[in-house]
Amino acid sequence: MSSATVRTAGKLDYLVDQLADLKAKGLYTTIRTLDSAQGAWLEIEGRRVLNFCSNNYLGLANDPLLVAAAKEAMDRYGVGPGAVRTIAGTVRIHTDLERRLAQFKGVDDTIVLQSGFTANTGAIAALVGPGDAIISDALNHASIIDGVRLAGKADRYVYEHCDMDSLEAQLKVASGKGYRAMLIITDGVFSMDGDIAPLDRIAELAERYGAITMVDDAHGEGVIGRGGRGAVDHFGLHGVFDIEVGTMSKAFGVMGGYVAAKQPIVDWLRQRARPFLFSSALTIPDTAACLKAVDILEGSTERVDRLWANARYFQARMKSLGFNLGVTQTPISPVILGEAQVAQAFSRRLFEEGIFGTAIAFPTVPLGKARIRVMISAAHSEADLDVGIATFAKVGRELGVVG
Ligand SMILES: *Cc1c(COP(=O)(O)O)cnc(C)c1O
Numbered sequence: 001m002s003s004a005t006v007r008t009a010g011k012l013d014y015l016v017d018q019l020a021d022l023k024a025k026g027l028y029t030t031i032r033t034l035d036s037a038q039g040a041w042l043e044i045e046g047r048r049v050l051n052f053c054s055n056n057y058l059g060l061a062n063d064p065l066l067v068a069a070a071k072e073a074m075d076r077y078g079v080g081p082g083a084v085r086t087i088a089g090t091v092r093i094h095t096d097l098e099r100r101l102a103q104f105k106g107v108d109d110t111i112v113l114q115s116g117f118t119a120n121t122g123a124i125a126a127l128v129g130p131g132d133a134i135i136s137d138a139l140n141h142a143s144i145i146d147g148v149r150l151a152g153k154a155d156r157y158v159y160e161h162c163d164m165d166s167l168e169a170q171l172k173v174a175s176g177k178g179y180r181a182m183l184i185i186t187d188g189v190f191s192m193d194g195d196i197a198p199l200d201r202i203a204e205l206a207e208r209y210g211a212i213t214m215v216d217d218a219h220g221e222g223v224i225g226r227g228g229r230g231a232v233d234h235f236g237l238h239g240v241f242d243i244e245v246g247t248m249s250k251a252f253g254v255m256g257g258y259v260a261a262k263q264p265i266v267d268w269l270r271q272r273a274r275p276f277l278f279s280s281a282l283t284i285p286d287t288a289a290c291l292k293a294v295d296i297l298e299g300s301t302e303r304v305d306r307l308w309a310n311a312r313y314f315q316a317r318m319k320s321l322g323f324n325l326g327v328t329q330t331p332i333s334p335v336i337l338g339e340a341q342v343a344q345a346f347s348r349r350l351f352e353e354g355i356f357g358t359a360i361a362f363p364t365v366p367l368g369k370a371r372i373r374v375m376i377s378a379a380h381s382e383a384d385l386d387v388g389i390a391t392f393a394k395v396g397r398e399l400g401v402v403g
Contacts, residue, residue: 123273
């Protein structure tokens with residue numbers, strides 16, 4: 001043992017202990033290494049497995065058109081953005097992407113950030129502060145929760161998941177307190193159950209109490225609404241819902257986040273969103289590939305249509321086999337199995353049978369609701385889905401989950 005190891009051992013013991021504790025409780029995450037591009041099938045540990053795990057809803061993550069666009073842009077602009085945009089300037093394709101996204105979403109303007117995560121944290125912390133209130137769905141994504149923490153001096157209210165009586169009760173309490181601004185925040189599509197937030201009813205309540213509305217549409221973008229225009233489009237609430245946060249890491253198949261909103265909101269975020277001011281811009285290949293993804297979505301609804309046809313096909317057959325898919329309204333297909341051990345055993349057997357489907361348990365989902373969350377993609381063929389369904393049926397019978 002080197003002397004350096006001896007010296008650091010003591011002060012890192014708490015981490016070593018915590019890691020051992022995670023392992024003892026079965027909560028230690030190990031990550032599979034892929035040796036292939038994203039797609040319906042993956043190469044993992046020397047085996048070809050059917051991919052039921054990725055958010056690559058439209059199969060764009062390895063699309064040749066996106067790859068070609070990224071290469072072309074790199075030939076012209078190189079790879080990196082140099083620095084933050086406010087200091088090093090912005091590359092033409094960044095502003096092109098913002099303009100195209102604004103057209104696609106039917107909003108005044110958009111601001112592009114490095115990820116959906118930074119779009120949420122940056123926007124929330126910039127928009128509200130002391131003397132304001134945030135009213136948040138109990139099951140909102142971690143990046144919203146972190147954004148709320150960063151807006152530390154704003155008061156926080158949490159309403160029961162998608163429960164409009166609970167939201168109204170919180171609005172009543174908050175509206176008696178004379179806040180400068182009240183911001184309601186919800187996921188558009190909830191990623192663990194696939195349910196859609198009732199944005200129409202949220203908008204009505206917001207109107208009644210004078211609150212600003214914000215939706216994180218990470219799982220709605222490219223999936224719901226006309227041609228994948230997202231949750232606001234799904235409900236026909238253009239110009240009514242104030243702020244849409246999008247990610248380009250899911251259906252768009254690339255990386256990056258954005259805020260689509262009315263002009264004063266986007267203008268303010270360009271002045272004050274900290275991930276915009278203090279973190280470098282999206283890279284050149286990401287930006288060019290995102291632009292191509294917008295082109296593809298604007299050009300045709302074919303991929304979105306195929307995604308939905310696949311989802312309906314899979315979900316109908318899984319339900320008729322007796323699997324519990326919960327309350328999903330989207331291609332997210334949670335196969336709810338109960339105890340964490342059952343979900344883990346199920347996932348392990350699936351992998352042995354050539355299906356990549358990760359078990360998700362507490363605290364990501366409630367106790368007793370552990371599941372394999374199957375993510376359906378337009379990249380799957382009907383034959384792929386048949387393989388998946390037959391394997392679920394086989395393992396389900398083996399483990400006594402279905403008859
Ligand atoms: C995935 C996700 C994000 C983060 O998006 P990235 O672009 O991957 O950072 C934010 N919100 C929700 C609801 C998500 O599902």
